[in-house]
Amino acid sequence: MSEYKITLELNGHEVTGNAEARMTLVDFLRDNLEQTGTHIGCEHGVCGACSVIFDGRPIRSCLIYAVMANGHKITTVEGLERTNGTLSPLQDAFWENHAMQCGYCTPGMLIASHALLQENPDPNDEEIREAIGGNLCRCTGYQQIIEAVQSAAKKMREIP
Amino acid sequence: MKAAPFEYIRVNTLDEACQALSESGEHARIIAGGQTLVPLMAMRLARPSLLIDINDVEELSGISIKGEHLVIKAGTRQVKALSSEIVREKIPLLAEALSHVGHTQTRNLGTVGGSLVNADPSAEIPLIAQTLEATIVVQSVRGKRSIVASEFFESAMVTSLAPDECLVEVCFPIWSGERNGYGFQEVSIRDSDYALAAAAAQLTLDESDNCKKLSLSICGASPTAIRLRPLEEALLGKHPENQVIIEACEIIDDLIDPQADVHADADYRGRVAKVMARRAISDARDRAKGSLK
Numbered sequence: 347m348s349e350y351k352i353t354l355e356l357n358g359h360e361v362t363g364n365a366e367a368r369m370t371l372v373d374f375l376r377d378n379l380e381q382t383g384t385h386i387g388c389e390h391g392v393c394g395a396c397s398v399i400f401d402g403r404p405i406r407s408c409l410i411y412a413v414m415a416n417g418h419k420i421t422t423v424e425g426l427e428r429t430n431g432t433l434s435p436l437q438d439a440f441w442e443n444h445a446m447q448c449g450y451c452t453p454g455m456l457i458a459s460h461a462l463l464q465e466n467p468d469p470n471d472e473e474i475r476e477a478i479g480g481n482l483c484r485c486t487g488y489q490q491i492i493e494a495v496q497s498a499a500k501k502m503r504e505i506p
Numbered sequence: 507m508k509a510a511p512f513e514y515i516r517v518n519t520l521d522e523a524c525q526a527l528s529e530s531g532e533h534a535r536i537i538a539g540g541q542t543l544v545p546l547m548a549m550r551l552a553r554p555s556l557l558i559d560i561n562d563v564e565e566l567s568g569i570s571i572k573g574e575h576l577v578i579k580a581g582t583r584q585v586k587a588l589s590s591e592i593v594r595e596k597i598p599l600l601a602e603a604l605s606h607v608g609h610t611q612t613r614n615l616g617t618v619g620g621s622l623v624n625a626d627p628s629a630e631i632p633l634i635a636q637t638l639e640a641t642i643v644v645q646s647v648r649g650k651r652s653i654v655a656s657e658f659f660e661s662a663m664v665t666s667l668a669p670d671e672c673l674v675e676v677c678f679p680i681w682s683g684e685r686n687g688y689g690f691q692e693v694s695i696r697d698s699d700y701a702l703a704a705a706a707a708q709l710t711l712d713e714s715d716n717c718k719k720l721s722l723s724i725c726g727a728s729p730t731a732i733r734l735r736p737l738e739e740a741l742l743g744k745h746p747e748n749q750v751i752i753e754a755c756e757i758i759d760d761l762i763d764p765q766a767d768v769h770a771d772a773d774y775r776g777r778v779a780k781v782m783a784r785r786a787i788s789d790a791r792d793r794a795k796g797s798l799k
Contacts, residue, residue, distance in 0.1 A: 347511040347512070347513070348513060348514075350514065366511065367511075367512055367513060367514035367557065368508060368509040368510070368511055368512060368547075370508075370544070370548075388507075389507040389508075389548055390507060390544075390545035390548045390549060391541065391544070391545045391612065394611065397611055400614070400615070403585070403610075403614040404610060404611050404614060405611050405612075405614050405615050406611050406612065408544075408548075409540055409541055409544045409545065409612070409615065410540055410544065410615060411514070411540070411544070411557075413514050413559075414516075414537070414540070414559055414561065458610070458611070461610070476609075476610070476697070477610060479609045479610075479696070479697050479698050480608075480609035480610060480611045480612065480698055
């Protein structure tokens with residue numbers, strides 16, 4: 347089967363690789379570009395672990411072939427850290443509020459909550475639940491994740 | 507959970523898409539959002555030999571008013587339709603239903619046309635197309651044709667779209683005039699899941715609060731979303747008090763064909779459908795009166 351050349355703007359940098367048409371974006375990120383922060387869970391759009399930001403909006407990277415993302419802007423969990431390499435306020439808040447245990451869902455949860463806070467800097471609990479509604483967590487029971495997002499939102503409003 | 511190998515092309519115009527479909531036979535598939543096709547391919551329930559990517563086709567994206575219709579182009583993202591002021595103002599029933607389609611991550615890529623051609627029996631967009639008698643426009647190298655929703659959806663995941671045809675747009679009739687109201691009710695296991703059953707109603711009241719016009723459909727309780735015309739006829743000209751609605755809804759048992767699955771048995775699904783219908787009608791009535799926002 348043919349291979350296709352794929353160029354992405356990944357976390358602000360232009361990257362290039364080759365992939366068969368059937369390679370999903372998440373496999374391309376992990377296997378070809380060695381960006382393993384994005385996790386693969388169910389591979390058919392149920393768990394949300396593979397969420398990335400695509401042209402400014404969160405999507406599931408297992409539900410798009412890499413070749414379809416050619417020419418687009420992608421932000422993965424690796425792209426959330428501050429420019430000096432320290433954790434973002436949201437990532438810090440996940441740590442401080444015990445918003446993870448096994449860590450499997452964490453990249454997807456961070457992407458979903460980051461996208462929410464970009465659009466809505468002061469979400470209520472219901473809006474947070476809606477935003478992470480497509481992401482499964484089997485450890486935390488979600489409550490600490492909601493608390494982490496609230497705490498990050500508060501901090502980010504105080505220190506823009 | 508990896509798709510079988512396939513070839514891929516990206517087209518820039520509708521004509522190119524139709525040409526590619528015509529040349530590749532029935533093993534080619536159009537892909538836009540891919541939010542149902544990609545998982546089907548991962549599970550190898552679908553094995554197209556060629557995917558024709560229409561994401562760059564500008565003429566297949568956009569929302570506009572044409573005469574008495576709201577026209578949504580097939581490749582319009584669900585998120586665009588959900589956040590559209592025109593949709594909210596002209597067809598609030600559709601806006602309400604769109605908020606129940608998948609979740610943020612799938613609505614950001616998923617398209618209005620994709621949901622129609624996928625024809626899931628529980629899906630909300632086909633439900634609204636049935637309720638409002640939308641017209642679905644398709645094109646192939648053989649020409650263009652319009653199909654009314656009731657003839658487009660044939661069975662679960664089956665439509666009358668021919669293998670060489672590409673969906674172009676869907677046209678929802680806009681109800682003009684005063685005293686219109688809508689109701690949308692759904693029960694699902696979790697917010698973003700497919701509906702166990704959902705109902706959509708739109709009605710017009712006359713000056714004495716009698717039901718002048720009513721459209722009602724149910725999804726999740728039959729192989730396709732279905733319009734419940736005998737129930738509509740039973741309520742026409744009547745004062746739609748709760749008790750009148752409840753009694754009229756008894757006929758639903760004879761009109762639907764609910765199936766059991768892992769989430770609900772057939773009997774429960776049928777009962778949910780009936781309750782959703784009652785609530786959708788009473789919400790529509792209250793909105794027509796102005797007592798419900």
